[in-house]
Amino acid sequence: MRTVSFIWSRMRGNYSALVGSLLLTCVVMAALFSPLLAPHDPRAQFLERRLRPPAFAGGSSENLLGTDQLGRDLLSRIVYGARVSLLVGLAAVMLAGLTGIFLGIMSGMFGGAIDRIVMQLADVQLAMPFILFALAVMAVLGPGLRNVILVLGVTGWVIYGRVVRSETLSLREKEYVEASRALGHGRFKIIRRHILPNIMPTAIVLATLQVANMIIAEASLSFLGLGIEPDIPSWGSMLSDGRGYISTAWWVATFPGIAIMLTVLSINLIGDWLRDSLDPRLKSSI
Amino acid sequence: MNQALLRVEELKKHYNLAKGRTLQAVDGVSFTVRAGETLGVVGESGCGKTTLGRTVLRLVEATSGRVYYRDRNVYDMSPVELREARREMQIVFQDPYASLNPRMKVSDVIGEALEAKGVPRRMWTQEAEAVLDKVGLSRTAMSRYPHEFSGGQRQRIGIARALAVGPSLLVCDEPVSALDVSVQSHIINLLGELKREMHLTYLFIAHDLAVVRHISDRVAVMYLGQIVEMAPARSLYAAPQHPYTKALLNAVPNPDPAKRGLRQIISGEIPNPECPPPGCRFHERCPVAVARCREDVPALKSVGASHMAACHLLEEVKEID
Numbered sequence: 264m265r266t267v268s269f270i271w272s273r274m275r276g277n278y279s280a281l282v283g284s285l286l287l288t289c290v291v292m293a294a295l296f297s298p299l300l301a302p303h304d305p306r307a308q309f310l311e312r313r314l315r316p317p318a319f320a321g322g323s324s325e326n327l328l329g330t331d332q333l334g335r336d337l338l339s340r341i342v343y344g345a346r347v348s349l350l351v352g353l354a355a356v357m358l359a360g361l362t363g364i365f366l367g368i369m370s371g372m373f374g375g376a377i378d379r380i381v382m383q384l385a386d387v388q389l390a391m392p393f394i395l396f397a398l399a400v401m402a403v404l405g406p407g408l409r410n411v412i413l414v415l416g417v418t419g420w421v422i423y424g425r426v427v428r429s430e431t432l433s434l435r436e437k438e439y440v441e442a443s444r445a446l447g448h449g450r451f452k453i454i455r456r457h458i459l460p461n462i463m464p465t466a467i468v469l470a471t472l473q474v475a476n477m478i479i480a481e482a483s484l485s486f487l488g489l490g491i492e493p494d495i496p497s498w499g500s501m502l503s504d505g506r507g508y509i510s511t512a513w514w515v516a517t518f519p520g521i522a523i524m525l526t527v528l529s530i531n532l533i534g535d536w537l538r539d540s541l542d543p544r545l546k547s548s549i
Numbered sequence: 550m551n552q553a554l555l556r557v558e559e560l561k562k563h564y565n566l567a568k569g570r571t572l573q574a575v576d577g578v579s580f581t582v583r584a585g586e587t588l589g590v591v592g593e594s595g596c597g598k599t600t601l602g603r604t605v606l607r608l609v610e611a612t613s614g615r616v617y618y619r620d621r622n623v624y625d626m627s628p629v630e631l632r633e634a635r636r637e638m639q640i641v642f643q644d645p646y647a648s649l650n651p652r653m654k655v656s657d658v659i660g661e662a663l664e665a666k667g668v669p670r671r672m673w674t675q676e677a678e679a680v681l682d683k684v685g686l687s688r689t690a691m692s693r694y695p696h697e698f699s700g701g702q703r704q705r706i707g708i709a710r711a712l713a714v715g716p717s718l719l720v721c722d723e724p725v726s727a728l729d730v731s732v733q734s735h736i737i738n739l740l741g742e743l744k745r746e747m748h749l750t751y752l753f754i755a756h757d758l759a760v761v762r763h764i765s766d767r768v769a770v771m772y773l774g775q776i777v778e779m780a781p782a783r784s785l786y787a788a789p790q791h792p793y794t795k796a797l798l799n800a801v802p803n804p805d806p807a808k809r810g811l812r813q814i815i816s817g818e819i820p821n822p823e824c825p826p827p828g829c830r831f832h833e834r835c836p837v838a839v840a841r842c843r844e845d846v847p848a849l850k851s852v853g854a855s856h857m858a859a860c861h862l863l864e865e866v867k868e869i870d
Contacts, residue, residue: 437647437650438642438644438647438648439647439648439650441608441640441642442640442710442711443661444608444635445606445608445635445640445711446639446662446710447632447636447665448661448664449632456650456661457650460650460652460653461650461652541652542651542652543651543654543694543696544694544696
């Protein structure tokens with residue numbers, strides 16, 4: 264409870280952080296309590312009620328946000344879709360971030376052969392188109408939620424790896440790192456004390472930017488049939504479903520798009536606040 | 550007083566650059582520092598003073614040479630032995646803004662040193678307050694971050710961190726050159742007091758001749774990675790022997806117009822250390838150079854009582870022990 268009140272006291276007065284956390288709380292609630300919140304079964308098809316417009320645009324109150332091409336209730340699908348999108352976005356970013364930070368620090372701190380191998384790996388991976396790589400991996404592993412997260416995590420580490428490596432290279436020449444060595448501290452203690460804390464702000468900003476990419480990337484994979492099973496609602500697959508109807512039934516693609524946008528926005532707002540509050544030099548102004 | 554705490558022999562640090570070029574930052578430096586003594590090292594920027602300080606502590610690996618601390622070669626030590634030896638040899642850095650991690654409170658900065666020394670955690674507050682008190686900072690400093698302090702105060706924190714492990718030798722790498730002149734004297738005086746109080750030995754690196762004169766027992770003058778003159782401070786300032794030292798001292802502005810006389814300023818730039826001139830490294834800029842200076846490398850020889858200089862034009866004096 265003390266942590267909560269501490270975070271609360273920090274957030275007060277910073278409206279963007281407040282708005283961000285409110286939005287994200289809504290999304291998390293939707294994911295946690297989807298069966299309670301969704302008015303319909305997200306998979307139930309009512310072909311006679313296909314492509315109904317949302318309630319405020321001439322539709323019925325039965326389907327508040329309208330229906331898709333199979334007559335499924337959009338609101339229910341968005342509420343359930345929060346589960347997959349949030350899980351994929353956060354888990355893949357976490358996996359990519361941890362891998363990238365680890366390899367980047369190793370590469371920057373130890374140099375030599377480790378550095379060459381890691382950077383070559385990054386180059387090879389960058390040279391390969393993401394879809395091609397994902398295709399190959401998913402073909403071997405088979406579709407499914409876990410494998411989507413795995414693929415996105417594995418392809419996403421490169422950006423962290425390269426940025427963290429270059430930051431590490433500049434940090435390890437800092438005089439306070441030299442002072443730490445002069446005191447007799449080893450490399451791992453230096454990494455924990457001096458390198459990691461100074462890398463976190465950059466990593467956090469990268470991560471918040473990447474969540475959006477991950478949610479979209481899951482959509483691309485699902486669209487190609489290499490993601491999760493098509494009947495499990497996810498914002499990405501809803502977006503690509505609605506693509507074909509954008510001129511006749513705009514709501515099918517628009518609402519999942521808005522859901523993605525708001526989620527990404529909330530994560531970015533929280534990320535900015537987190538980065539600033541981790542910097543003691545800016546603390547007084549927060 | 551006579552026991553050599555630090556003995557450096559033929560220390561060299563050559564940096565390999567691209568295309569097979571090498572930069573001779575430190576090239577065959579030898580000296581000793583007795584326990585309780587302060588050896589000042591002066592020279593222009595780029596002469597290798599800072600690299601010298603780093604290689605002595607093995608923060609930068611030397612290319613060759615030996616550094617004996619209490620008669621043990623630092624370059625023969627295992628990582629564990631080196632870690633232990635480092636508690637006795639500390640460094641104060643030039644830039645107090647770069648030498649403190651902006652994300653660590655002062656208590657953590659000192660705590661890092663106390664951890665290295667092996668002080669149990671429950672003693673940290675007490676020990677940290679004691680060492681902060683020594684450098685003239687109050688205990689309220691403990692919970693604050695480096696950016697809340699001025700340059701002089703930051704340097705005091707840096708000194709406190711070095712002293713917290715209880716060293717005997719302190720390498721001061723231009724500890725005041727980044728500070729305001731008014732603050733410089735405070736830090737210099739503090740270092741002087743600490744030396745007396747804690748029986749410290751200093752290797753004091755600086756480019757400011759006045760600062761070095763004030764604090765040093767002996768002074769070594771460096772030029773392009775080599776020591777060209779080394780003597781007790783008094784005799785070096787009163788009777789410099791090497792033309793380079795003379796020129797350096799000449800360049801110090803004299804506030805008294807009557808004593809100014811003819812100032813001889815050395816011409817030219819410090820040569821590129823990637824390809825130092827043959828013979829005496831100073832001959833291109835030397836006002837009294839002769840033909841021999843272009844070919845023979847002068848050795849550091851005794852030219853007076855405890856006074857060493859590397860110049861062909863000086864007579865060698867045999868010291869009577």
